[in-house]
Structure formats: structure tokens, C-alpha cells
Amino acid sequence: MKKEKITIDELLEKVPNKYELAIIAGKIAKVELKKDKSKFEVMDDVFSDIMNDEVEVIYNNKKEEDEEN
Numbered sequence: 001m002k003k004e005k006i007t008i009d010e011l012l013e014k015v016p017n018k019y020e021l022a023i024i025a026g027k028i029a030k031v032e033l034k035k036d037k038s039k040f041e042v043m044d045d046v047f048s049d050i051m052n053d054e055v056e057v058i059y060n061n062k063k064e065e066d067e068e069n
Contacts (some may be wrong), residue, residue: 006047014050015057023051024057 014023025046032042049055 006051011047011050024055
């Protein structure tokens with residue numbers, strides 16, 4: 001089975017802001033690299049997780065929280 005390549009355009013459809021995408025991918029990769037995988041395997045897994053909606057992005061907006069209280 002040949003692995004499908006994920007393009008940056010596909011990733012940007014899931015996370016439209018490229019800076020947020022880089023931060024999200026970096027945080028996930030940091031955790032995954034501790035599992036003794038090679039870098040390319042980790043990034044393939046990270047991008048696959050993003051494309052398969054296995055990543056939940058939670059925004060913590062202090063201003064909105066203050067307005068609710």
C-alpha cells in the first residue's frame with residue numbers, strides 16, 4: 001500500500017492560519033518524538049492526525065472568559 005502525500009494546501013483547509021498550523025504540528029510532534037520514532041514518521045503521523053480530524057484545537061481567549069463573569 002502506497003502512502004498518500006499530504007499537501008500544505010490540504011492542511012491549510014483544516015487549519016487556515018499557517019502560523020497556527022505550525023504551532024499545532026510542533027506541539028504534537030514534540031510529544032510524538034519522545035516515542036523513539038524517526039522525524040519523518042512523526043511528521044507523517046502528525047499531518048495524518050490533522051487531516052483525519054483527530055486533533056482538537058481549543059482556543060483560550062481570556063477576554064471572552066472575563067466578559068462571561
